[in-house]
Amino acid sequence: MAKKKGSMSSKKSGAPVEAAAVEQKAETAKKNTAKAVKEETGAAALKETKAAAKELPKAKAEEAVKEAPAAAVKTEEAVKEVPAAVKTEEAVKEAPAAVKTEEAAKEAPAVAKTEEAVKEAPVAAAEPVETVKKASPAKKTAKPAAEDAPAVKRRSTAKKTSQPEKPAKAAAEDAQTAEPASAAAPEETWVSPRRSVAFIGSECYPFVKTGGLGDVMYALPKELVKQNCDVRVILPRYKCIPWEYHEKMIYRGDFQMDLCADGRSFYVGIMEYVWDGVVYDFIDNEEFFSVGNPYTNLIEDIPRYCYFAKAALAALNYMDWIPDIIHCHDWQAALVPVYLRTQFARTKLTTAKTILTIHNLRFQGIYNIPTISYWSGLPGYVFNMGALKTGYQDANMLKGGLTYANIITTVSQTYAGEIQSPYYGETLDAHLRYHSGKLRGIVNGIDYDIWNPAVDARLYENYDITNVLDKKKENKRKLQEELGLEQDGHKFVIGLISRLTNQKGLDLVNAILPQVMDEHTQFVVLGTGDRVYEDSFRYYENAYKGNVCSNIMYDETRAHRIYAGADALLVPSQFEPCGLTQLIAMHYGTVPIVRETGGLKDTVEPYNMYSNWGNGFTFDRYDAGLLLDAINRAKTFYFENRWCWDEMVQRDMDKDVSWESSAKKYKDLYLELA
Numbered sequence: 001m002a003k004k005k006g007s008m009s010s011k012k013s014g015a016p017v018e019a020a021a022v023e024q025k026a027e028t029a030k031k032n033t034a035k036a037v038k039e040e041t042g043a044a045a046l047k048e049t050k051a052a053a054k055e056l057p058k059a060k061a062e063e064a065v066k067e068a069p070a071a072a073v074k075t076e077e078a079v080k081e082v083p084a085a086v087k088t089e090e091a092v093k094e095a096p097a098a099v100k101t102e103e104a105a106k107e108a109p110a111v112a113k114t115e116e117a118v119k120e121a122p123v124a125a126a127e128p129v130e131t132v133k134k135a136s137p138a139k140k141t142a143k144p145a146a147e148d149a150p151a152v153k154r155r156s157t158a159k160k161t162s163q164p165e166k167p168a169k170a171a172a173e174d175a176q177t178a179e180p181a182s183a184a185a186p187e188e189t190w191v192s193p194r195r196s197v198a199f200i201g202s203e204c205y206p207f208v209k210t211g212g213l214g215d216v217m218y219a220l221p222k223e224l225v226k227q228n229c230d231v232r233v234i235l236p237r238y239k240c241i242p243w244e245y246h247e248k249m250i251y252r253g254d255f256q257m258d259l260c261a262d263g264r265s266f267y268v269g270i271m272e273y274v275w276d277g278v279v280y281d282f283i284d285n286e287e288f289f290s291v292g293n294p295y296t297n298l299i300e301d302i303p304r305y306c307y308f309a310k311a312a313l314a315a316l317n318y319m320d321w322i323p324d325i326i327h328c329h330d331w332q333a334a335l336v337p338v339y340l341r342t343q344f345a346r347t348k349l350t351t352a353k354t355i356l357t358i359h360n361l362r363f364q365g366i367y368n369i370p371t372i373s374y375w376s377g378l379p380g381y382v383f384n385m386g387a388l389k390t391g392y393q394d395a396n397m398l399k400g401g402l403t404y405a406n407i408i409t410t411v412s413q414t415y416a417g418e419i420q421s422p423y424y425g426e427t428l429d430a431h432l433r434y435h436s437g438k439l440r441g442i443v444n445g446i447d448y449d450i451w452n453p454a455v456d457a458r459l460y461e462n463y464d465i466t467n468v469l470d471k472k473k474e475n476k477r478k479l480q481e482e483l484g485l486e487q488d489g490h491k492f493v494i495g496l497i498s499r500l501t502n503q504k505g506l507d508l509v510n511a512i513l514p515q516v517m518d519e520h521t522q523f524v525v526l527g528t529g530d531r532v533y534e535d536s537f538r539y540y541e542n543a544y545k546g547n548v549c550s551n552i553m554y555d556e557t558r559a560h561r562i563y564a565g566a567d568a569l570l571v572p573s574q575f576e577p578c579g580l581t582q583l584i585a586m587h588y589g590t591v592p593i594v595r596e597t598g599g600l601k602d603t604v605e606p607y608n609m610y611s612n613w614g615n616g617f618t619f620d621r622y623d624a625g626l627l628l629d630a631i632n633r634a635k636t637f638y639f640e641n642r643w644c645w646d647e648m649v650q651r652d653m654d655k656d657v658s659w660e661s662s663a664k665k666y667k668d669l670y671l672e673l674a
């Protein structure tokens, strides 16, 4: 380590000289480029304008020609500004690298530093500021943009073909009028500035997942890395994480952290795992995270997530990694913005902006004030009605986070609106209306690396949009075989993959299932949850032997096979912030039948028989009769209009439900904030 330190310092002293030389070169290159561009752009613009002028009346043509050089000058000005922007961005981009090198060198004295760093001591924070500053001349020696490949994104002008194919004649006409490929304008090159983001949340696939949050915590950071973000995901190191991942984690450091109101302190270990460009930092503490399931009961969960929120910030401080954005998820991480603006207000972390994403407003982390006050150690003034206090004597961790976060997001536009009403607001509607100015909705996507029927190793038969109609039949037959259902390709198979809780509209399903079940229909459910629903589905399996299969379990492979083998997927939720199952279903060519709420409304376009367009079947009010009607419409369509049904299957598979566009919206939000 000592050797490493030495090499660092020599590098630093040489840096300003190198910096000056490279900067000089960059300056010359900049001038040459600007000159070349001026000549070329000006000439081209003039030529074009002259050509256009030929077609105009004379007077107008002359005017246009006169304007051409001015346009060229403007273009040149714009071009001149580009290198500066690129430089700034690159300097920012190189910062994490510099910090990382610093961190590596700092690891040796880590143990000695432990105590100071943890106690959020501004003193400890002051030193790293110095080192980062020292490194800044080196940052200026920015290389030309083209060398930083990941930062540069090419925007393709070609659009995804989500529209139906044009008739042959029209296509031929288009082909005739189209310009030859070589004459097409050069592709636009766009550089998105780099941002660093710390994701803090309680679960993340494949380490631990109980629902959609786990999927988002995995897929969104991965996509953000592609969009020029530096992402660190901070998670608890639960014992239930598969051993294969525990094995790969690398010890990053540890320290003691004051937590409780009486100054009781706890061990915080940091274990790191880097995968797909994302750095995962696991907060290690046997006392809090040795239980099997991430969520047990509030008595244990409240101390656990008070500890986790504070430890996540302390770990960032300890690693001296100061992100532009701290992106927190759900109530388990909701105290992060509160800690940041109180106990961490005098650390370097305070420059970070916070986003709190609500994945499900139903879960808020509510407990009595004395307990949360003791475990969090937060100052008394945060327990007021504008922040953590709720009702007469309770504290609400999510509510506090909503108050202190710079931006609140939720996982669909519709849900962002719904939660401001008493019906969906879970008692926080007034609070959310008050903060509506900073509330946004960004819909989730799915990870195409995991959910791709063309290569999904869990499927019996892989397929894509070209052969879905045949291969889906195969998947259906094998699913029926595996589940012990009657093997009949003509039956309409309805799937339901869900946590079995009342949020998911299972009361409606229970009420109408006997009316749905006829000799042409099969029903497959996969899920675990409330006893009452588990038992009722077991009952139906017994009552409709061979046509109903209740898989009361959590099984990823089975989920994939149901998505591929079913004809339709039921999501009749009472409320649904976003919902991933309908997205996955569509991507697997399975038609969703959903209630028009939250993300379901935003992602499933109801079938319109007049325009023969749409992605699925929907109903609006939370009413069993309407659910039955939607299922019957789907069934009738399937049996009587198979041609159009098949078109819908292909349309669904073609729909873009990836993370790309949603991650771009998050990136834009980061840019707007920092």
Ligand code: ADP
Pocket: 210, 211, 212, 213, 215, 497, 498, 499, 526, 527, 528, 553, 554, 555, 556, 559, 578, 579, 580, 581, 582
């Ligand atoms: P929520 O987050 O409310 O549980 P979502 O629709 O957002 O619901 O996400 C559910 C995710 O969990 C999907 O990826 C779904 O496939 C998966 N899932 C739910 N239940 C099971 C189960 N029993 N077995 C396997 N995967 C499941």
